[in-house]
Amino acid sequence: MNPHILAIDQGTTSGRAIVFNRNLEIIGVAQQEFPQHYPASGWVEHEPDDLWQTTITTCREVLKKTGLTGADIAAIGITNQRETTIIWDRETGRPIHRAIVWQDRRTSDHCESLKNEGHEELVVSRSGLLLDPYFSATKAAWILDHVDGARDRAARGQLAFGTVDTFLLWKLTGGRVHATDATNASRTMLYNIHTGAWDRELLDLFTIPEDILPEVRDSAADFGTTDPDLLGHPIPIGGIAGDQQAALVGQACFEPGMLKSTYGTGCFAVLNTGDQPVRSTNRLLTTIGIQLGSRPTYALEGSIFIAGAAVQWLRDSLGIIRNAAESGTLARQADERQNVYLVPAFTGMGAPYWDAESRGAMFGLTRSTGPAEFARAALESVCYQTRDLLEAMGRDWSGMPGRETVLRVDGGMVASDWTMQFLADILNAPVDRPRILETTALGAAYLAGLQTGICPPPDRFAASWKQDHRFLPGLDEATRATKYSGWQDAVRRTLSRR
Numbered sequence: 001m002n003p004h005i006l007a008i009d010q011g012t013t014s015g016r017a018i019v020f021n022r023n024l025e026i027i028g029v030a031q032q033e034f035p036q037h038y039p040a041s042g043w044v045e046h047e048p049d050d051l052w053q054t055t056i057t058t059c060r061e062v063l064k065k066t067g068l069t070g071a072d073i074a075a076i077g078i079t080n081q082r083e084t085t086i087i088w089d090r091e092t093g094r095p096i097h098r099a100i101v102w103q104d105r106r107t108s109d110h111c112e113s114l115k116n117e118g119h120e121e122l123v124v125s126r127s128g129l130l131l132d133p134y135f136s137a138t139k140a141a142w143i144l145d146h147v148d149g150a151r152d153r154a155a156r157g158q159l160a161f162g163t164v165d166t167f168l169l170w171k172l173t174g175g176r177v178h179a180t181d182a183t184n185a186s187r188t189m190l191y192n193i194h195t196g197a198w199d200r201e202l203l204d205l206f207t208i209p210e211d212i213l214p215e216v217r218d219s220a221a222d223f224g225t226t227d228p229d230l231l232g233h234p235i236p237i238g239g240i241a242g243d244q245q246a247a248l249v250g251q252a253c254f255e256p257g258m259l260k261s262t263y264g265t266g267c268f269a270v271l272n273t274g275d276q277p278v279r280s281t282n283r284l285l286t287t288i289g290i291q292l293g294s295r296p297t298y299a300l301e302g303s304i305f306i307a308g309a310a311v312q313w314l315r316d317s318l319g320i321i322r323n324a325a326e327s328g329t330l331a332r333q334a335d336e337r338q339n340v341y342l343v344p345a346f347t348g349m350g351a352p353y354w355d356a357e358s359r360g361a362m363f364g365l366t367r368s369t370g371p372a373e374f375a376r377a378a379l380e381s382v383c384y385q386t387r388d389l390l391e392a393m394g395r396d397w398s399g400m401p402g403r404e405t406v407l408r409v410d411g412g413m414v415a416s417d418w419t420m421q422f423l424a425d426i427l428n429a430p431v432d433r434p435r436i437l438e439t440t441a442l443g444a445a446y447l448a449g450l451q452t453g454i455c456p457p458p459d460r461f462a463a464s465w466k467q468d469h470r471f472l473p474g475l476d477e478a479t480r481a482t483k484y485s486g487w488q489d490a491v492r493r494t495l496s497r498r
């Protein structure tokens with residue numbers, strides 16, 4: 001048998017299945033979108049069965065497309081949208097509520113009141129996260145408090161909690177394995193990233209019964225085998241990681257100081273800080289980047305809510321482009337003399353500002369401002385926000401490489417050469433775009449391949465990482481400084497708490 005690896009990439013808007021050969025080259029992809037549910041303002045839900053059906057359907061479809069059978073797949077790796085919370089009945093496997101998605105803000109008041117009672121220090125020091133509805137803990141408590149009889153059933157051991165990886169693992173193994181990996185656990189706000197265990201005091205604070213929680217394993221580990229009826233053969237599941245951490249692996253950022261940034265709908269920058277967790281004083285998150293051989297590698301993370309979404313806004317709300325690629329064409333035509341800024345706080349500002357109340361704003365408009373300047377401002381805003389994150393990382397950690405930082409980028413938006421060049425210009429640092437842009441799936445496939453002995457150890461995998469293009473900074477220092485200070489001024493004028 002020529003072994004292949006199947007990566008399941010379960011994202012916020014679609015499920016994808018990707019087959020890699022043993023050299024980690026992509027040989028087939030299947031993708032299916034699923035509906036988003038917005039039952040109230042600020043609420044976002046997924047139907048767990050949609051997550052499962054798109055997963056299994058795309059797995060079957062990609063096998064068909066590539067002419068493979070389950071017997072040709074040596075291992076499965078799972079990567080997933082993080083923090084999204086599901087609780088289900090252990091007996092029937094049926095969820096007791098829809099999945100509450102990471103973007104959902106319904107538990108803002110709960111978080112605010114815990115903050116006002118002075119609990120943020122406990123949360124930050126144990127979990128590395130901020131007391132924010134983004135994470136799983138208050139979402140799980142909300143389900144237990146709002147579904148009739150849920151707390152009683154949980155007390156009788158009938159319910160199971162999981163992030164999306166855990167739910168898919170449960171389904172794939174026919175309800176035999178209830179587990180997660182350390183990267184996903186580190187996004188729940190219930191996990192102590194220093195001791196590597198669920199934290200008693202955090203469980204009490206968020207009123208989460210320990211019995212509902214999954215077992216936490218390494219990111220490359222034995223997660224059981226698939227139910228043979230599903231893909232025609234029992235297949236070992238050897239890797240699990242949250243999608244941003246899987247991208248860190250796919251980008252081979254194994255050494256402290258290495259940094260990747262993923263530009264999809266939002267943008268997530270993750271910096272490997274080695275075996276020591278770094279406590280942020282700039283409202284970045286401390287998280288587990290990867291865990292191999294029971295040893296966690298820590299990371300600092302900055303999350304921006306609007307990246308490619310700003311391009312979608314140009315297309316869908318303003319109608320000034322027909323497709324995403326036109327944003328770059330338009331930006332090239334913009335009048336250089338106009339200093340137009342877009343602060344895309346459409347749903348508030350993420351790191352390092354964490355200002356839920358601010359809303360988007362534009363500055364510097366004149367009579368001659370038109371679609372080209374709007375497009376340029378939208379693309380530039382993503383780059384300015386990345387610089388904000390990297391500057392915060394530099395202030396937080398002396399190991400940050402400074403001027404010689406190389407940023408590895410991936411995600412749909414890095415197709416834009418214009419944006420990547422401006423990113424290098426405004427960061428004054430090289431930006432590397434890899435040949436394989438499916439970095440997240442690659443990371444999951446690598447973890448599964450590592451576990452099953454198909455893939456080489458991290459250093460050899462890192463040596464095989466291939467660059468597509470390096471964007472080098474070309475802007476003069478004075479222009480860079482003027483442009484960035486204009487952005488900082490625009491942000492100051494936009495924030496709700498000035």
Ligand SMILES: Nc1ncnc2c1ncn2[C@@H]1O[C@H](COP(=O)(O)OP(=O)(O)O)[C@@H](O)[C@H]1O
Pocket residue numbers: 011013263264265266307308309310311312324325326327328411412413414415416
């Ligand atoms: N050539 C391009 N220029 C600018 N933005 C682009 C380009 N191609 C795709 N995008 C943006 O990238 C995003 C899609 O990236 P993807 O990684 O698929 O996101 P997600 O996983 O969050 O759905 C979209 O928001 C789209 O607007």
Ligand SMILES: O=P(O)(O)OC[C@H](O)CO
Pocket residue numbers: 010011012013080081082083102242243244264265266
């Ligand atoms: O599914 P994505 O790519 O939008 O990623 C979502 C993140 O994991 C949320 O933390």
